[in-house]
């Protein structure tokens with residue numbers, strides 16, 4: 001279910017809940033019964049998790065001021081010994 005918003009010229013805006021992608025462009029005002037056109041408003045950005053909001057800000061900032069990389073990052077340190085679980089694998 002998604003929430004869609006409509007604007008009645010007489011009564012103001014109201015919300016309509018229906019499945020995603022099934023909202024008509026023109027709705028019926030629940031108060032006066034007249035046609036109401038669908039309006040678009042931003043989603044509830046307040047509920048965006050902080051980690052996602054931070055990632056979105058970095059992505060948007062990188063459009064105009066991308067971080068330039070001049071060399072590959074160092075490889076992570078890996079232990080020289082094989083993982084102990086590999087010892088239990090069948091041998092040819």
Ligand SMILES: [Zn+2]
Nearest residue numbers: 008011029032
């Ligand atoms: Zn109305």
